[in-house]
Amino acid sequence: MVSRKRVFDLLRTINSASCQCPAHGYRGNFQVSNATPDKDYAFEIKCSTVRYGLGVTREVGLDLVNLQAKNVCIMTDANLVNLSPVKAVLDSLTKNGINYKVYDKVRVEPTDTSFKDAIKFAKEGSFDSFVAVGGGSVMDTCKAANLYYCDPDADFLDYVNAPVGKGKAVDVQLKPMIAIPTTSGTGSETTGVSIFDYEEIHAKTGISHGALRPILALIDPLHTLTLPEKVSNYAGFDIFCHALESFTAIPYTERGPAPPNPALRPAYQGSNPISDVWARFCLQLLEKYFARAVYRADDLEARSNMHLAATMAGVGIGNAGVHLCHGLAYPIAGNVKSFVPQDYGSSPIIPHGLSVVVTAPAVFRFTGASDPDKHLEAASLLGKDISNKRRDDAGKVLADTILLYMDVMKIENGLSGLGYARDDIPDLVKGALPQKRLLNIAPLPQSEEDLSRLLEDSLTIY
Ligand SMILES: NC(=O)c1ccc[n+]([C@@H]2O[C@H](COP(=O)([O-])OP(=O)(O)OC[C@H]3O[C@@H](n4cnc5c(N)ncnc54)[C@H](O)[C@@H]3O)[C@@H](O)[C@H]2O)c1
Ligand SMILES: [Fe+2]
Known part of the structure; x- marks a missing residue:
């Protein structure tokens, strides 16, 4: 039987010989105050899952099968609906037997009016998932449509950033959204931000909450051609x-x-x-x-x-x-x-x-x-x-x-x-x-x- 003193000596030796770097060298000396500090002391990194690859759009149908999606709302704009990125998405959905409806009226540089039109379209369907195929205008519109579809009684300004809106935190569960960017620009596929032009004040504002972030972004360089x-x-x-x-x-x-x-x-x-x-x-x-x-x-x-x-x-x-x-x-x-x-x-x-x-x-x-x-x-x-x-x-x-x-x-x-x-x-x-x-x-x-x-x-x- 080893003595209690011997065990403590051994622990002290291990402790003093171990790594002294900040990650491993914690000695229990730091005091974390319960008060809220004046300045922040922590940051966190959040991001959608991103999958990058030439032609990777062909996987979207299987992604939706994996999500057990049965009725998908596809959002795009009037130009892209005739181009290869949307065709690639629809082919993949058809091949995998997924039902969908296409909304192709997204406004380039969306406004509150154009957002509301997309929200109306979403509310008229019974969608279990959303796919945005387009640039920032499409992805942002799709995020807003998903949000107000999932909180149908919300007033539009409830979630808009303060001081323009009420800046309410999102506490409803959104439907899964997959983003397929076709411009190389906004990065909206990774963010929980949705931007629109609020016509009343002639300035853009937005809705910003992590819940809006797409669950998956398919980054397919083929679309840039x-x-x-x-x-x-x-x-x-x-x-x-x-x-x-x-x-x-x-x-x-x-x-x-x-x-x-x-x-x-x-x-x-x-x-x-x-x-x-x-x-x-x-x-x-x-x-x-x-x-x-x-x-x-x-x-x-x-x-x-x-x-x-x-x-x-x-x-x-x-x-x-x-x-x-x-x-x-x-x-x-x-x-x-x-x-x-x-x-x-x-x-x-x-x-x-x-x-x-x-x-x-x-x-x-x-x-x-x-x-x-x-x-x-x-x-x-x-x-x-x-x-x-x-x-x-x-x-x-x-x-x-x-x-x-x-x-x-x-x-x-x-x-x-x-x-x-x-x-x-x-x-x-x-x-x-x-x-x-x-x-x-x-x-x-x-x-x-x-x-x-x-x-x-x-x-x-x-
Ligand atoms: N949510 C965010 O984090 C975030 C960040 C930055 C900007 N934004 C917003 O994104 C919007 C701008 O988005 P954008 O710059 O991606 O452009 P866009 O979505 O407005 O599209 C611009 C034009 O390019 C066309 N187009 C798009 N992809 C194409 C393709 N592959 N081939 C041919 N034509 C194509 C569209 O049909 C449209 O006519 C703005 O409203 C901006 O405020 C959002
Ligand atoms: Fe930007």
């Missing part, structure tokens, strides 16, 4: 800004207060080491493939990598968040006058990626001082030689790098190129101010005057 040049271009700048904004967002330890309940930790938590990995990887892919993907429609390697980059950046923003470019973009898109972009139909719209990137040079000149090293690193990942650059110039260095990309991609010359003038700036600021969820994620606080100056600096950019 039909992408028109401008869609590839503007959606690519959405990826670009997702990566830059999530990388430069306020660190999660600076965002506060910590939530009193982990279920209340916001989706947009601030930059963190895991989101940074996605952002860095994504910036490298953009440096290598962005221009090739835009200008060479048959460059499968470039387009496949952009498709991957979009999902990667989606994981980054879905957890770290985006800030000023997106906050300012929402009224820029919402107040559109007569700008009709090529490849997006005949209605005046400012495609999301364009509305976002147009202020990017001004935004990053402004945020550069918050973390010069990260701004320089981002410029370097995008291909800029930063060896002789001063930390004081970090914002300008990144802004100049962004401008080079915008020039190569023939982006319009600032807000004036999109139909705006100096007189419009007060309205744009008014539309940006309610975007607290985004503005709070910026690495520097901003006054109304700051927002106004960022927009003025974006009137002409070259």
Whole structure:
């Protein structure tokens, strides 16, 4: 029989010889307070299951069989319904004997009115699952249709982000949704976010809750081969800004207060080491493939990598968040006058990626001082030689790098190129101010005057 003292001696020896790293070296010295800290101390990473592969759409029918789906709501838009991505989905469902109905009236850059039309369609069916085949407009519309289908008595504004709506947490069980992105841009396939233009305020807002996140995303690069040049271009700048904004967002330890309940930790938590990995990887892919993907429609390697980059950046923003470019973009898109972009139909719209990137040079000149090293690193990942650059110039260095990309991609010359003038700036600021969820994620606080100056600096950019 070994003595009690001998056992304790042995345990002490094992303990002192064991790993001292933070992961294994815990000695029971830390005190976790019960009080809610002013600043957050934790972050979490959530993501849809993503499956990537050339032609992987052919598996969707079997995925639905595995889910025991019997009646599926397919959502897409009027253009895509005639193209190969939707055909591939329908073939797979037919082959696997799954019943479905197709809603093909999704509006490009959806509004509350177009959301409500899709919700009505969903409520008229008795669906047990949803499949979105399309870009961000389709995926976001499908998320909203699923939500209000599952909570039929909810008022539309109940779930819309505060202060525009009531920002109610989702406590109903949603039906499984599979997302099949056909643009390389939004990353909506990985996020619990659904964005629409709220016509009453001429600005975008959204619904943001983890319950909206698709259970599965099928990332099939084959779908990118039909992408028109401008869609590839503007959606690519959405990826670009997702990566830059999530990388430069306020660190999660600076965002506060910590939530009193982990279920209340916001989706947009601030930059963190895991989101940074996605952002860095994504910036490298953009440096290598962005221009090739835009200008060479048959460059499968470039387009496949952009498709991957979009999902990667989606994981980054879905957890770290985006800030000023997106906050300012929402009224820029919402107040559109007569700008009709090529490849997006005949209605005046400012495609999301364009509305976002147009202020990017001004935004990053402004945020550069918050973390010069990260701004320089981002410029370097995008291909800029930063060896002789001063930390004081970090914002300008990144802004100049962004401008080079915008020039190569023939982006319009600032807000004036999109139909705006100096007189419009007060309205744009008014539309940006309610975007607290985004503005709070910026690495520097901003006054109304700051927002106004960022927009003025974006009137002409070259
Ligand atoms: N939920 C999120 O996390 C999130 C993030 C960023 C942006 N968004 C939102 O997403 C929307 C923009 O989505 P988007 O940029 O993906 O574009 P989109 O869905 O609006 O589509 C743009 C155009 O491209 C066409 N198209 C799409 N895929 C095609 C293909 N493979 N071949 C040929 N044509 C194709 C569409 O028919 C449409 O005409 C905006 O409303 C934006 O606010 C959402
Ligand atoms: Fe975006």
